Amino acid sequence: MSRSERETPGSPENGAAGTAAGPVAGFRTGGPVTLRTIAERAGVHPSTVSRALKRSAGGDETARRIRELAAELGYRPDAAAASLRTRRSGAVGVLVHRLTDVVQAILFEAIEHTVLELGYQAIVANTYDDPDQQRRRVELMLTRRVDGLILADAHLDRSYVDWVAELDIPFVLVNRHAGDYPSVTLDDYLGGRLAGSHLADLGHARVGVLRGLPHSSASSERMAGCLDALRERGVDVPEDAVEATTLDASTGREGMRRLLERRPDTTAVFAVNDFDALGAVIALREAGREPGVDVAVVGFNDVPVAEAAQLTTVRSPHATMGAAATRMLMDVIEGRHVESMRLSPELIVRATSCPPPTPSPNPPQPSAQPHDHRGSAVL
């Protein structure tokens, strides 16, 4: 049922013709195929081969023969050797707090896609928002001689980004900003305001907040925007109506649970992250309160599952952000001037939006009628 690669077929000495299209694994005469191997076969100098392979389309006679030969022999350029010589690795490092956060994964997919188009490769590392790991992983990236860094895990506390800045390697921030370093972020404050205004428009006066990570500019500004917008409309959110969460459903659920215990008269919740919001939806259902009927829930990001769950949320264009950050990094690498970017959020109203159930200031009873789920949250 299993087998080691050591038993891989293809003896190393046969120079037989290819079985099908593509390079033939067993063609090489001894070691791996290098420029020299090809040069010898073609009767030219290695540097000629190097040049011929560079311009992948050049029309010269010998160049064509060389490229043919390279393909036949299954030549693969040695990135380490090239990097050593050119002082450019063709790799960019991406630091995220963790890829199991789908927002970070989306960001990385976009970055990877964009760097690939530009002929680079992306190397990603999870830092779990831990300062030690952040430093360790950046060091590792430097050891790999990446040409630049994209940090998606910046902390408001500037010590991390300031340290990176002293390393003298091109870098940009994405998703979270810190200090005055070049960054591509959402206008999170505005996004928070959209959520807050939306809830105020609906008439909510008792709003809770699941506030996410205090060290993240995204979390913090989203909350600040929401609180400000509510305050301007005469709605104050007391401190004990705010719960910290870690951007996943289980802490969102727990936070909502605690919030309901302390303030059972809550009629609306804003979560700085969709998964926290989903957790809130779950906790509300467990408490017999129907989201979108008894209690309004607004999330943030518009991750894929949010649409399916009919969650009202603030959309953040993560793929655009990743692509823009990549291009910005290229500008920094090439010494061009860059300006930080702030993308615009968009409010997406779905089924978890609703007005407060009763105009009375008393704690509302859990609604006793059967719900038509078509008009409320479904996840």
Add this chain to the structure above:
Amino acid sequence: MSRSERETPGSPENGAAGTAAGPVAGFRTGGPVTLRTIAERAGVHPSTVSRALKRSAGGDETARRIRELAAELGYRPDAAAASLRTRRSGAVGVLVHRLTDVVQAILFEAIEHTVLELGYQAIVANTYDDPDQQRRRVELMLTRRVDGLILADAHLDRSYVDWVAELDIPFVLVNRHAGDYPSVTLDDYLGGRLAGSHLADLGHARVGVLRGLPHSSASSERMAGCLDALRERGVDVPEDAVEATTLDASTGREGMRRLLERRPDTTAVFAVNDFDALGAVIALREAGREPGVDVAVVGFNDVPVAEAAQLTTVRSPHATMGAAATRMLMDVIEGRHVESMRLSPELIVRATSCPPPTPSPNPPQPSAQPHDHRGSAVL
């Protein structure tokens, strides 16, 4: 508001003492710090420095001085140069279908954690289950001279894995198996059987299946196991009660919707993936059927959100799988014999489990009583 790294402080010529702990950015005399830089300062030969730095704890007098100096100067070994010389990159390549699938992200986090402990670095690539991209990304890995490959995106169609096997690079499969290559997978067939038996135990006779990706051994065997277990209990699942999905909530929701249209008398659904199952939960609610009351839903994987959503599911130990695959790859790299592993699934019964609502073969009416969500699905 923004600034280029070119303006980074620290003039290149000052040899001043450190501001605080750690390497001093501005210490180097001109270019980057290499072994030679340190050697000159220490008055020894570069090879001596290389040796001293290798044994990070060696007690020699000069060795200690050298290590001190290296730290002071902020020396970072050049991985490319070392790799070129030693023919080992210290990197392993990981190919996943996509990191926005949280299962793949969990797998990668575990792999990254394990390789880091072993002194390696992990480089991940999304292939989107596309044969072209798979080949392209593997080629890129070879160019980077990774020491081995972990493929989480194998297809049942062996052409991809067979091609990789001919490349003569150590590799193992994880999560999905194909051919007889070394792999670490769940016993997906057994997992499917657990789900099927569970539904049969509950008395379900009209079961639908959200079957996932046909090219994935995991998806296929989960469905096969479920169908077999049901059949042995006298329950047949007709072909038109099976819907293909792509492992996310939106296709799960659509699949469930179509299934309900064709077979409104369905009393239970098995989804080969939790997100498909969540999509089914959503579609059921939209159709006015309460999951865990009117219709039973069983997912697969036990991703974090499944617990919060109170979803019955089959647990797959992805972190264990990633770690085991990494260790297996190391064995292959070092030429040791390896045996494929199959881990054991575990049924996790939660609130979306329920018996069929009525014993009558007629399509049941949407339940008209208010639900106590405490006993049913909450997400």
Add this chain to the structure above:
DNA sequence: ATGAAAGCGCTAACAA
């Protein structure tokens, strides 16, 4: 334990 010397595979002057 240290020094000397060679070379991994590639590219970029420079010369022809």
Add this chain to the structure above:
DNA sequence: TTGTTAGCGCTTTCAT
């Protein structure tokens, strides 16, 4: 266009 030469930074024999 092609060949020559040199060297990126490191490790590893071999000799001392």
